[in-house]
Amino acid sequence: xxxxxxxxxxxxxxxxxxxxxxxxxxxxxxxxxxxxxxxxxxxxxxxxxxxxxxxxxxxxxxxxxxxxxxxxxxxxxxxxxxxxxxxxxxxxxxxxxxxxxxxxxxxxxxxxxxxxxxxxxxxxxxxxxxxxxxxxxxxxxxxxxxxxxxxxxxxxxxxxxxxxxxxxxxxxxxxxxxxxxxxxxxxxxxxxxxxxxxxxxxxxxxxxxxxxxxxxxxxxxxxxxxxxxxxxxxxxxxxxxxxxxxxxxxxxxxxxxxxxxxxxxxxxxxxxxxxxxxxxxxxxxxxxxxxxxxxxxxxxxxxxxxx
Amino acid sequence: xxxxxxxxxxxxxxxxxxxxxxxxxxxxxxxxxxxxxxxxxxxxxxxxxxxxxxxxxxxxxxxxxxxxxxxxxxxxxxxxxxxxxxxxxxxxxxxxxxxxxxxxxxxxxxxxxxxxxxxxxxxxxxxxxxxxxxxxxxxxxxxxxxxxxxxxxxxxxxxxxxxxxxxxxxxxxxxxxxxxxxxxxxxxxxxxxxxxxxxxxxxxxxxxxxxxxxxxxxxxxxxxxxxxxxxxxxxxxxxxxxxxxxxxxxxxxxxxxxxxxxxxxxxxxxxxxxxxxxxxxxxxxxxxxxxxxxxxxxxxxxxxxxxx
Numbered sequence: 001x002x003x004x005x006x007x008x009x010x011x012x013x014x015x016x017x018x019x020x021x022x023x024x025x026x027x028x029x030x031x032x033x034x035x036x037x038x039x040x041x042x043x044x045x046x047x048x049x050x051x052x053x054x055x056x057x058x059x060x061x062x063x064x065x066x067x068x069x070x071x072x073x074x075x076x077x078x079x080x081x082x083x084x085x086x087x088x089x090x091x092x093x094x095x096x097x098x099x100x101x102x103x104x105x106x107x108x109x110x111x112x113x114x115x116x117x118x119x120x121x122x123x124x125x126x127x128x129x130x131x132x133x134x135x136x137x138x139x140x141x142x143x144x145x146x147x148x149x150x151x152x153x154x155x156x157x158x159x160x161x162x163x164x165x166x167x168x169x170x171x172x173x174x175x176x177x178x179x180x181x182x183x184x185x186x187x188x189x190x191x192x193x194x195x196x197x198x199x200x201x202x203x204x205x206x207x208x209x210x211x212x213x214x215x216x217x218x219x220x221x222x223x224x225x226x227x228x229x230x231x232x233x234x235x236x237x238x239x240x241x242x243x244x245x246x247x248x249x250x251x252x253x254x255x256x257x258x259x260x261x262x263x264x265x266x267x268x269x270x271x272x273x274x275x276x277x278x279x280x281x282x283x284x285x286x287x288x289x290x291x292x293x294x295x296x297x298x299x300x301x302x303x304x305x306x307x
Numbered sequence: 308x309x310x311x312x313x314x315x316x317x318x319x320x321x322x323x324x325x326x327x328x329x330x331x332x333x334x335x336x337x338x339x340x341x342x343x344x345x346x347x348x349x350x351x352x353x354x355x356x357x358x359x360x361x362x363x364x365x366x367x368x369x370x371x372x373x374x375x376x377x378x379x380x381x382x383x384x385x386x387x388x389x390x391x392x393x394x395x396x397x398x399x400x401x402x403x404x405x406x407x408x409x410x411x412x413x414x415x416x417x418x419x420x421x422x423x424x425x426x427x428x429x430x431x432x433x434x435x436x437x438x439x440x441x442x443x444x445x446x447x448x449x450x451x452x453x454x455x456x457x458x459x460x461x462x463x464x465x466x467x468x469x470x471x472x473x474x475x476x477x478x479x480x481x482x483x484x485x486x487x488x489x490x491x492x493x494x495x496x497x498x499x500x501x502x503x504x505x506x507x508x509x510x511x512x513x514x515x516x517x518x519x520x521x522x523x524x525x526x527x528x529x530x531x532x533x534x535x536x537x538x539x540x541x542x543x544x545x546x547x548x549x550x551x552x553x554x555x556x557x558x559x560x561x562x563x564x565x566x567x568x569x570x571x572x573x574x575x576x577x578x579x580x581x582x583x584x585x586x587x588x589x590x591x592x593x594x595x596x597x598x599x600x601x602x603x604x605x606x607x608x609x610x611x612x613x614x615x
Contacts, residue, residue, distance in 0.1 A: 147353055
């Protein structure tokens with residue numbers, strides 16, 4: 001093939017391919033008009049999403065910014081909105097999320113290693129596990145709450161404690177952690193593994209010293225995003241019976257607890273306007289935590305792509 | 308041969324301890340992967356056990372055949388239809404919002420947008436996807452509902468429309484990103500063929516790209532619907548806890564998920580009928596979404612095979 005026949009490079013590389021300028025006059029006016037109109041419509045759809053996002057953030061800041069103060073962070077729940085604070089909920093969220101990470105991350109990564117690395121011959125069982133994980137990822141979060149209620153709270157008699165919440169949350173984010181870790185492991189070039197194995201390393205040595213380090217940024221990004229999901233989840237914890245009116249900070253894994261999203265839910269449902277302001281302020285705190293985690297994930301992703 | 312074998316034997320001699328270690332690690336990793344099966348089995352087992360106990364007291368005919376739901380007030384009535392219509396209203400309403408908007412955003416991002424514009428616009432959807440559902444609930448209750456009330460006269464404080472709108476916004480990023488994946492997977496040669504025949508971008512998109520990506524788009528729609536059915540906090544806050552057989556979006560309703568929340572918030576003792584109802588509702592919820600997810604995953608798989 002002679003290279004001169006190829007179209008100029010820009011036409012190939014850009015996602016945008018237009019009808020060449022010199023042909024355009026041949027198209028009837030209405031076809032050009034509808035083409036532009038359709039493009040504008042599609043842009044509008046995205047713009048609506050953008051406007052909604054900006055308005056959502058704006059309305060929350062407008063309602064809640066005034067309530068953010070040291071008192072708000074240091075206070076326990078109260079029946080008077082001006083004296084109430086997020087201390088208990090914030091600490092509860094930290095407890096649950098930290099425990100969830102400790103439980104779910106090693107399990108998720110190990111499962112991903114099994115599915116991607118140890119099983120080069122795909123058998124029926126592995127296919128089944130893989131399909132099952134994909135389907136579990138779509139199960140509504142409240143169903144995990146019901147599972148946690150029956151298994152952890154009642155059957156294992158862990159009561160409505162931090163550990164019950166963390167176990168329930170772990171099951172919820174496990175499929176996501178497995179799936180993202182698998183993606184990260186898939187992205188490691190096969191030649192890394194082959195070179196290591198050829199030098200006499202065992203399978204596990206290859207995984208630990210070659211595959212995991214090069215997949216680490218990807219896995220970490222996935223983990224952080226899964227954990228941010230756990231921070232924002234409310235429904236499963238309500239189902240297992242995390243309550244809203246608790247005036248002590250969790251001391252150990254058997255303590256009763258509440259979390260930030262539940263506190264927001266509860267304050268939003270109250271009739272007094274002062275509590276709505278509290279809810280908005282608590283949302284700002286929640287979003288700030290999520291923003292922090294997501295920036296970390298983006299940073300890691302950038303580091304991964306630079307390498 | 309003589310050169311190779313000594314080094315080989317040395318290697319395998321060191322390997323016996325390694326082998327045991329390797330085997331243990333393999334076993335541990337396998338067990339972690341197998342937990343997922345345990346979870347599925349647990350969900351099915353637990354839900355069906357409690358649901359079974361529920362159905363031993365309340366007949367199937369009453370559950371699916373009558374139209375009044377009042378499990379907390381005597382005389383108790385267990386007709387599930389008000390919860391189903393409530394859920395359906397939210398689901399259909401949110402799909403009506405999210406599917407067109409999501410598909411069009413996806414078309415814009417994959418077909419129209421300049422790579423630089425994409426890099427700026429795509430994060431909007433990612434941020435929307437990352438916002439916790441309870442935040443959407445707050446937004447619905449204190450921003451969308453007042454807006455609706457200022458336009459329409461008879462809108463209640465808790466209403467189905469507000470819930471449907473906010474769930475629509477919530478699932479929009481999901482629809483959009485899955486549709487975009489489907490659209491970008493369509494081979495470039497198909498587009499170029501159409502451009503070569505003189506089609507405009509709109510014609511290429513609507514007559515070539517979207518039809519070619521249709522099974523992927525369908526999968527996106529199904530997954531979005533499944534998400535909308537399972538959505539809990541936003542609809543509980545926006546649409547209320549009033550199980551009522553109605554199709555009026557201005558009225559307060561209760562979805563299946565909101566009912567589970569309502570019961571869980573109270574301290575319902577183990578083994579009571581009220582306690583078992585949330586599992587009966589939960590099993591309905593799980594079965595519906597699971598079937599939808601399996602269907603969507605099949606579609607995606609078939610779609611991938613076509614363009615692999």
